[in-house]
Amino acid sequence: MAVLTPTPRALELARTLVGFNTVSANSNLELIHCIRDELSRLGVKSRLSYNADRSKANLFATLGEGKPDGLILSGHTDTVPWDGQDWSVDPLSGVVRDGKLYGRGSADMKGFIATAVANAELFLNSDGPFAIHYAFSYEEEIGCFGARELIADLREAGIRPVACIVGEPTSMVPAIAHKGVYRYRCCVRGKEAHSSLTPQSVNAIEMAARVVGKVRDMAEGFEREEPRYAGFDVPFSTASVGQFHGGIADNVVPRDAEFRYEFRDLPTADARAMQEQVVAYARSLEPAMKKVAPETGFRFETICEIPSFLGSADDDVTRLALRLAGAQGTTEVAFGTEAGLFKNAGIRTVVCGPGSIVQAHQPDEYVSLEQLGRCQAFMEGLAQVRSLA
Numbered sequence: 001m002a003v004l005t006p007t008p009r010a011l012e013l014a015r016t017l018v019g020f021n022t023v024s025a026n027s028n029l030e031l032i033h034c035i036r037d038e039l040s041r042l043g044v045k046s047r048l049s050y051n052a053d054r055s056k057a058n059l060f061a062t063l064g065e066g067k068p069d070g071l072i073l074s075g076h077t078d079t080v081p082w083d084g085q086d087w088s089v090d091p092l093s094g095v096v097r098d099g100k101l102y103g104r105g106s107a108d109m110k111g112f113i114a115t116a117v118a119n120a121e122l123f124l125n126s127d128g129p130f131a132i133h134y135a136f137s138y139e140e141e142i143g144c145f146g147a148r149e150l151i152a153d154l155r156e157a158g159i160r161p162v163a164c165i166v167g168e169p170t171s172m173v174p175a176i177a178h179k180g181v182y183r184y185r186c187c188v189r190g191k192e193a194h195s196s197l198t199p200q201s202v203n204a205i206e207m208a209a210r211v212v213g214k215v216r217d218m219a220e221g222f223e224r225e226e227p228r229y230a231g232f233d234v235p236f237s238t239a240s241v242g243q244f245h246g247g248i249a250d251n252v253v254p255r256d257a258e259f260r261y262e263f264r265d266l267p268t269a270d271a272r273a274m275q276e277q278v279v280a281y282a283r284s285l286e287p288a289m290k291k292v293a294p295e296t297g298f299r300f301e302t303i304c305e306i307p308s309f310l311g312s313a314d315d316d317v318t319r320l321a322l323r324l325a326g327a328q329g330t331t332e333v334a335f336g337t338e339a340g341l342f343k344n345a346g347i348r349t350v351v352c353g354p355g356s357i358v359q360a361h362q363p364d365e366y367v368s369l370e371q372l373g374r375c376q377a378f379m380e381g382l383a384q385v386r387s388l389a
Contacts, residue, residue: 003370003373004370004373004374004376004377005369005370005372005373005376006115006118006369006372006373006375006376007118007376009118010114010115010118010119010372010376011096011101011114011369013038013114013118014094014101014106014111014114014115014367014372015094015101015103016034016094016114017031017034017105017110017113017114018093018094018101018103018104018105018106018110019092019093019094019103020034020092021092022077022078022079022105023078023079023080023081023104024078024079024080024081024138024139024141024142025081027055027056028057028077028078028138029055029056029057031077032048032057032059032077032136035059035113035117035134035136036048036059036061038117038120039061039117042120042121042124044061044062044063044120044124045061046059046060046061047059047060047061047157048060049149049150049153051138051139051145051146051149056138056139056146057138058135058136058137058138058146058147058149058150058153059134059135059136060133060134060135060136060150060153060154060159061133061134062131062132062133062134062159063120063123063124063131063132063133063134064123064124064126064128064130064131064132065131066131067128067130067131068129068131069130069131069161069162069163069388070130070131070132070133070159070161070162070163071130071131071132071133071161071162071163071164071165071317071382071388072133072134072161072163072165072342072347073112073132073133073134073135073165073167074135074136074137074164074165074167074338074342075109075110075112075113075116075135075137075166075167075353076109076136076137076139076140076141076146076147076338077110077113077136077137078138078139078140078141078142078146079104079105079108079110079141080108080141080361082104082363085362085363086363087363087364088363088364089102089103089364090103091103091104091365092104094106096369099368099369099370100366100367100368100369101366101367101368101369101372102364102365102366103365103366104365105365106359106365106366106367107169107354107355107356107357107359107360107365107366108168108169108355108357108360108361109167109168109169109355111353111354111355111367111371111372111375112167112168112169112353112354112355112375113136113167115354115376115379116134116167116379117134119376119379119380119383120134122380122383123379123382123383125383126383126384128383128384128385128386129386129387130162130388131161132382133159133161135147135150135164137150137338140337140338143183143303143304143305143306144304144336144341147338147341147342148341151341151342151345155345161347162347162348162388163317163320163347163348163349163388164317164339164342164347164350165321165349165350165351165352166337166338166339166342166350166351166352166353167351167352167353167354167375168335168337168339168351168353168357169353169355169356169357169359169367170331170333170351170352170353170357171354171355171356171371172325172327172352172353172354172371172374172375172378173325173329173330173331173352174321174322174325174327174330174331174350174351174352175330175331175332175333175350175351175352176309176310176311176312176313176315176330176331176332176350176351177229177231177267177308177309177310177311177332177333178267178308178309178332178333178334178336178337178339178340178351179232179237179265179266179267179308179334179336180263180265180267180271180305180306180307180309180336180340181262181263181264181304181305181306181336182262182263182264182265182271182272182274182275182304182305182306183242183260183261183262183302183303183304183305184260184261184275184278184300184301184302184303185258185259185260185300185301185302185303186208186211186258186259186260186261186278186282186298186299186300187256187257187258187298187299187300187301188205188207188208188211188246188256188257188258188297188298188299189204189255189256189295189296189297189298189299190202190203190204190205190207190254190255190256190289190293190296191255191292191293191295191296192252192253192254192255193252193253194251194252194253195250195251195252195253196251197253198253201253201292202253202289202292202293202296203253203254204246204254204255204256205246205257207257207285207289207298208244208246208257208259210281210285211259211278211281211282211285211298212241212244212259212261214277214278214281214282215239215240215241215261215278216239216241218239218274218277218278219238219239219240222236222237222238222239223236223238226266226269229267229268229332231331231332232266232332232334233334234264234334235266236266237263237264237265237266237274238263238264239261239262239263239274240261241259241260241261242260242261242262243258243259243260244257244258244259244260245257245258245259246258260303261278264336265308266308267308267309267310268310271308272305275300278300279298282298282300283298285298286298306336306340306341307340307341307344308340309337309339309349309351310343311339311343311348311349311350313329313330315348315350316348316388317348317349317350317388318330318350320385320388321350321352323381324377324381324382324385325352325374325378326374326377333351333357334357335357337351339351352378353375354367354368354371354374354375355367355368355371356371
């Protein structure tokens with residue numbers, strides 16, 4: 001059997017995209033403009049939607065204007081940082097070595113985006129009955145913020161695609177479910193005092209610790225009691241605390257404390273109900289705190305809310321992805337994606353893209369040329385599809 005490989009143009013474009021430093025803290029406009037210009041040369045107009053300070057943009061483009069319906073090829077343009085990681089190559093070099101393309105974002109998910117864009121002319125020349133849409137977003141890695149704006153922009157413009165393929169790295173095996181990711185910050189205001197006068201104080205760290213204990217109790221309850229969802233590495237919802245800060249000295253009762261925590265909920269669970277439990281418990285502690293000092297209490301902030309995703313093996317878009325990928329079955333993935341947002345917008349969705357999440361976010365991140373080749377075959381097959389049904 002012949003080994004599949006990307007086209008020279010797809011590989012060249014993937015190396016170019018890897019070379020843009022689009023860590024979420026940075027602007028992605030250089031990459032977005034590169035794709036916009038690539039499509040413009042083919043006569044394709046791009047629709048850009050920006051963040052508040054216009055330092056970042058989503059790109060939406062349609063190949064096959066005037067055709068009904070349409071299928072989205074979705075990818076995020078931002079990457080995670082590599083500070084402190086031990087790389088053997090420059091993370092922005094796009095080095096090709098031993099059948100692999102190395103660089104930050106090569107697997108997650110610039111390889112997919114490059115392959116999709118490199119096949120724009122193929123899609124334009126297709127006599128298929130439906131349009132292909134590109135939807136490339138910003139700030140997926142820190143909360144899927146760009147995709148929310150992109151979807152809202154499509155609604156306002158009256159654009160209603162019927163299906164979406166999110167090209168996250170699944171080794172080209174269609175994924176039909178993933179957990180949600182809900183992250184919150186809890187800020188506690190207590191009342192400081194000399195540590196010899198604790199009855200005159202409200203210890204913010206101790207109050208925060210009680211709520212941390214509640215989060216831990218909930219996690220243990222999920223593991224002990226929640227119905228299992230076969231297919232996930234961890235087949236129940238999880239809760240964990242990731243950061244904790246507070247206090248200024250050993251002999252000062254701390255006035256302030258802060259911690260951050262997350263829920264990763266099964267598609268069958270309700271993360272917002274989980275958060276309501278945490279808030280209710282914190283509120284139950286406040287009366288005793290306020291008896292000492294009325295200004296004390298808890299404040300909660302939402303960091304991100306990425307909904308879980310639950311598709312179906314019977315969805316038309318899933319069957320299409322299975323056929324184009326030559327996969328024997330579907331899978332579930334542990335990581336979050338933008339798929340839940342598209343699904344909640346009424347768009348049938350599946351997750352399928354080149355590379356493995358095992359390589360993503362790691363030193364020497366890579367995507368194999370064989371995986372890019374399989375993605376290329378997927379795109380070529382998509383251009384020949386005559387129906388989404």
